[in-house]
Each structure stands twice: as C-alpha cells, then as structure tokens.
Amino acid sequence: MTPPEIIGLLKKHDAAGVVSAVADGAYPHVVVTAEKLVEVADFLRTQSQLRFDLLRCISAIDWPAKNSVEVAYDLISTSFGHAFAIKVMLDRVNPQVESVGGVWPAAQWHEREAFDLMGVTFLHHPDLRRILMPEDWPGHPLRKDYQDVVEYKGLKFNP
Amino acid sequence: MAVIEGIFEPGLIVTTVDWVLDWSRRCSIFPMTFGIACCAIEMIATGASRYDIDRFGSGAFRATPRQADLMIVAGTVTFKMAERLRRLWEQMAEPRFVIAMGACAISGGPYHMHGYHVVKGVDQIVPVDVYVPGCPPRPEALLEGLMRLQDKIATRTIAKQKAEA
Numbered sequence: 001m002t003p004p005e006i007i008g009l010l011k012k013h014d015a016a017g018v019v020s021a022v023a024d025g026a027y028p029h030v031v032v033t034a035e036k037l038v039e040v041a042d043f044l045r046t047q048s049q050l051r052f053d054l055l056r057c058i059s060a061i062d063w064p065a066k067n068s069v070e071v072a073y074d075l076i077s078t079s080f081g082h083a084f085a086i087k088v089m090l091d092r093v094n095p096q097v098e099s100v101g102g103v104w105p106a107a108q109w110h111e112r113e114a115f116d117l118m119g120v121t122f123l124h125h126p127d128l129r130r131i132l133m134p135e136d137w138p139g140h141p142l143r144k145d146y147q148d149v150v151e152y153k154g155l156k157f158n159p
Numbered sequence: 160m161a162v163i164e165g166i167f168e169p170g171l172i173v174t175t176v177d178w179v180l181d182w183s184r185r186c187s188i189f190p191m192t193f194g195i196a197c198c199a200i201e202m203i204a205t206g207a208s209r210y211d212i213d214r215f216g217s218g219a220f221r222a223t224p225r226q227a228d229l230m231i232v233a234g235t236v237t238f239k240m241a242e243r244l245r246r247l248w249e250q251m252a253e254p255r256f257v258i259a260m261g262a263c264a265i266s267g268g269p270y271h272m273h274g275y276h277v278v279k280g281v282d283q284i285v286p287v288d289v290y291v292p293g294c295p296p297r298p299e300a301l302l303e304g305l306m307r308l309q310d311k312i313a314t315r316t317i318a319k320q321k322a323e324a
Binding site for chain 1: 241
C-alpha cells in the first residue's frame with residue numbers, strides 16, 4: 001500500500017489518535033498521541049491489508065527548542081513489502097510513553113536503548129535497564145544538553 | 160633453530176641464564192584472544208596465513224588470561240570495559256606485556272573529543288609496553304610492534320629485574 005492509503009486507513013480507524021500525517025517525501029509517517037500509540041501500533045500490525053510485522057528501529061530525537069523528545073518507530077511489512085513510521089512527541093522534562101513490547105517483542109531492546117541514551121521512560125516495560133552504558137552512569141549521553149562526566153571510577157575523562 | 164644453528168662447537172653450549180630465558184620468552188609470546196573493536200580484524204589478519212604471526216612464536220592465541228603473556232588491546236576501550244580489562248590484566252601471569260594497538264587504545268582516537276564513553280588511552284588502566292599507531296594499524300605494523308616488544312624482552316635480566324607496576 002502507498003503511504004496515503006495507509007494514512008487513510010489509520011484515520012478511518014481512529015481519527016482522534018492521529019495528530020498529523022506526512023504522506024510524501026523520504027519519510028512518510030504519522031504523528032500520534034502518546035495515549036493512542038499502542039492502539040495504533042496494534043492496528044498497523046494486525047490489520048489484514050497492512051500487516052506491519054517487523055519493527056525495524058526505534059529512534060529517539062531530542063528537540064531542546066521545542067522542549068520535546070520525539071520517538072520514531074520504523075515499520076516494515078514482510079508480507080507486502082511496504083514501509084511506514086509512527087512518531088510520538090513527548091515532554092522533554094519527563095518523557096513517558098507506553099511500551100510497544102507487547103505488539104512487537106523486538107521493541108524491548110530498542111526501548112532499553114532509548115531509555116539508556118535519551119532517558120525516555122517506557123511504561124510497563126518488563127525490564128527497563130540500561131543496555132549500553134554501565135548501570136551507575138550519570139545522565140543520558142545523547143541528550144543535547146548532556147555534560148560529560150569529569151571522572152568515572154577513578155578514571156579521568158580528560159587526563 | 161636458525162638462530163643458534165651451527166654457532167657452537169660440537170658438544171659445547173656456552174650461554175647465560177639471561178640469554179636463554181629472554182630468548183625463550185621472546186620467541187613464544189602467547190597473546191590473549193582479546194579483540195574489542197575493529198582493530199581486532201587486523202589482529203585476526205595478522206594471525207592468518209598471509210602475515211602469519213606464528214613465525215614469531217605468537218600464534219597461540221589463548222582464550223584465558225592465565226595462559227597468556229601478552230594482551231593486545233585491539234580496539235576502543237570504554238569506561239564500562241575498563242574495569243574488566245584491568246581484571247583480565249591482573250589475572251595474567253608475570254611476566255606480562257601489553258600492546259596498545261590503534262588510535263583508540265593509545266589516546267581515544269576518533270573519540271578523543273566527543274566520545275562520552277571512551278577511556279582516553281588504555282595506559283590509564285594498565286602499563287603499556289608498545290604503542291602501535293594507526294586506525295587501524297596494518298598487520299605489518301602490529302608485527303613491527305611485536306618485534307619491538309621482542310627487543311624489549313631481550314634486554315631483560317634476572318639481576319636487575321624490578322617489580323612490575
């Protein structure tokens with residue numbers, strides 16, 4: 001299916017959840033509200049004409065000027081070969097969104113990465129721990145306002 | 160052994176304990192299987208038939224630090240890896256040697272300015288004997304580093320040997 005058709009199906013299913021949609025360009029996607037994310041995800045996965053069964057990537061993007069953190073979910077359908085994406089905009093101070101691990105189990109590690117490096121909290125995630133950085137690392141390194149550590153366990157950052 | 164062949168009278172060997180110890184040590188430096196980033200690929204190439212690190216007696220990559228003489232730090236050392244690396248080094252039997260292979264292990268390399276997770280030089284964690292620059296160094300460079308380490312071992316003596324740091 002083409003992106004306009006996908007967006008049409010989504011809006012028909014749940015117009016309230018879709019904040020905005022981009023049908024053309026290199027990255028067709030919909031922006032949905034955080035509350036509706038799991039519902040939209042489940043619809044995209046199970047709807048018989050869509051079948052987005054593969055979650056390729058979860059990316060978190062920090063927007064200090066907009067005071068928000070954006071989370072993007074890249075999807076692909078192995079049955080039909082079409083691709084699409086969902087985005088949610090979250091509050092930058094306390095970004096929280098429901099986990100989509102129940103829809104795509106692959107999401108769990110991606111969510112741990114977004115939590116580790118960007119500080120996005122995924123609610124009802126079964127095991128939300130840091131995945132790359134040490135457990136006791138301060139802060140979330142890919143935030144735009146992240147300050148490098150001065151010292152970690154006796155090792156100077158800038159010797 | 161080409162090194163000692165034909166240089167003695169029949170039935171006579173004259174040498175020093177130092178020379179024999181150093182010769183046996185430098186000709187059988189067992190490295191640890193310790194590739195932690197892309198430099199490991201060059202280290203693997205060094206071990207393979209084209210460059211053949213076995214010619215120097217260093218082809219026996221040991222999977223445990225307790226059987227290894229040499230730690231080739233082949234890659235980027237993160238803060239998370241640092242304590243593990245130190246522990247592995249502590250588990251090696253003496254005399255033990257360290258080669259810092261590549262820009263990352265020497266100084267943090269491409270991560271020097273903006274690497275939030277990279278230790279700026281493995282010599283902060285363990286004493287380094289030979290630095291092999293490059294990003295990554297070619298196998299020839301690693302072999303050169305190994306030969307410099309052999310030179311270094313050749314100068315060791317049981318008389319003056321100090322406790323290692």
